Amino acid sequence: MSITTRAAVCRVPGQPWEITELELDEPKTNEVRVKFLAAGLCHSDDHIQKGDAPMRLPVVGGHEGAGIVDAVGESVTRVKVGDHVTCSFIPACGKCRYCATGRQNLCDAGKNAGTGMFPDGTFRFHQGGEDFGGLCVLGTFSQYAVVHEFSVIKIPEEIGFDVAALVACGVPTGWGSAVRAGDVRAGHTVVIYGAGGVGSNAVQGARFAGAKNVVVVDPVPFKREMAEVFGATHTFATAEEAQDFVRETTWGELADRAIITVGILHDEVIANAIKVVGKTGQVTITAVGNGSINENPGMLIGYQRRIQGSIYGGCSPLVDVPMLIGLYQAGDLKLDELITRRYKLDEINEGYQDMLDGKNIRGVIVHEH
């Protein structure tokens, strides 16, 4: 039976998020309905609202979310009604080439992220006669959503939903940008550009992997201060200051790794990151935006540098999400400190304004029911 849900939607880029009531279908085969308790305010949703990430509109925002399974369709095996779950913004089907070779971040089932369409060509959110997709086929800025069972991961009941929501995207994306895609090794010097909701976790990952120097570049004093909480050894407001420090502390050998987790990617930060890594160094690009690499091949060949694009930090959600929750439970990963402020769904535009003003590491929506 179809239900009604309140959701934040984007109909036209440039307009604020609009709170509206949508009809939500019941789950079909291999689908589950989730009652969301919390949703993270990730920069990627803002890219949609600003028109930087072109996708099918109208869309229900939100791709970080945690809640309780409220109903299941036929043939669902991964979860049952009542299970606490977090959502993975990339599904893991477990049988495509990439899942089969340990790279669930590249799962072929993620292809509808930009439309919110289900594999049968239909949508679950509706208003009047109009179909609405959920971002990443999720739509966590809604009290309820129907999602594919490949997109949910069961979590322990004692984990807070606000913390669990972040483990769906920002935490593994940042952590993995250092540990998986970024290949940080013990003893490395690592420079991280941007210490927000993703970058803070790159800092934690780099430190946990044994980096000697974890150098953060962020213009916002609050984020630099928090970065030290997360394990940064040195923080700077500008790339130039970081470059000078890295040159000095490595005796000119420069950094082993650079990780780009800024809010909006641009050409200059990419050029800075390429310049800050030394021989055999790697630049990992995780941030989204309109940035390009623009170099003479000699910049890569002479020092044998490499540039790695990174989605989900190279993490496999079915393994890394529970692993990260385990590290949190053991006290080895700081997640509570990521949440700067909590908002009601009605306060979502204020939440994004706070993000853009540099006030938040991460804002979280706590859904009302």
Add this chain to the structure above:
Amino acid sequence: MSITTRAAITRAPHVGWEIVDLQLDEPKAHEVRVKLMAAGLCHSDDHITTGDAPIRLPVVGGHEGAGIVESVGPDVQRVKPGDKIVCSYIPACGACRPCSTGHSNMCVKGLNAGTGMFEDGTWRFHEGDTDIGGFCTLGTFSQYAVVSEWATVPLREDFQDIPWEVLCLVGCGVPTGWGSAVHAAGVRAGDTVVIFGSGGVGSNAVQGARFAGAKNVVVVDPVEFKREMATTVFGATHAFATAKEAHEFVVETTWGQLADHVIMTPGAVTEEMVQAAVMMTGKGGKVTITAVGHINERAVHVHAGMLIGYHRQIRGALFGDSNPLYDIPMLLGLYKSGQLKLDELVTRTYTLDQVNQAYQDMNDGKNIRGVIIHEH
């Protein structure tokens, strides 16, 4: 005692090579004087004459060479007079951070490649009062050269009968190409690999990819002769004249999953080629750039979203990420056992006087590799 040697030098871009007599100092500490027997005509030397490799001029060309140690300076331990050696265009000191961590291709002693200056700030080649450097501190387009002992790779007993024209190629083109596939790209069994440019470097990337077990080794080269050599001799499974044809083939043969690796070994890399290479690379795939481009062109110009969504990587490769002291003897061993084709790389041999003709032949697409046989 100083000796006289005939050498091909470049005094300025765009004027070609000039054959002159130079004075050559005797070797100082940790240096050896080599009687060069053969030198490979690599595209990198041509980049000097076109101005795409901005280096100190005048310069003695040549960074692929093999010969016999004529004399040694004090403290030399790696070789002795009479030893047959291959020159490595990047030295391997064995003591710096890159050498100590298995990356001898980045040895810090390679820092004077563009000046030919020795560590004490002096040069060994002279013309009157003018100091002349050797390219990569070698200068194999000379009958004799003084080089660092770190740039020499001695030959084992069972390699003594290998022809000079083959030996000189394992100092650069062979390990650079082979290593681009095997080490830098990391080709695995079952992979689909596309190689742009099948000349003196790319032909060895083809051999490396095939030897590493690639299922499809797809060559893109506009020259029919090179495509034919790639498929009939070096192990390419498919060859196309254009990137567009290769792209269509790769889409079809991988059911749209695209290539695991693209390796760029053309004469000069362009922006158009890099973009075609990225487009041809699938999820989790890698583009390995080995060839240099035009000095003022930012040929690596790619929107970051092209890397993020498919988790692609673009990397540079120097010397194919090979370690000269290990990989050069290893490759000669493969040659001796019949598993690596090196004779077939040498299309033509030339005398030193014919160096400009040889580069014309290279640019006309007539050679996989041309080699200078020095006269003594």
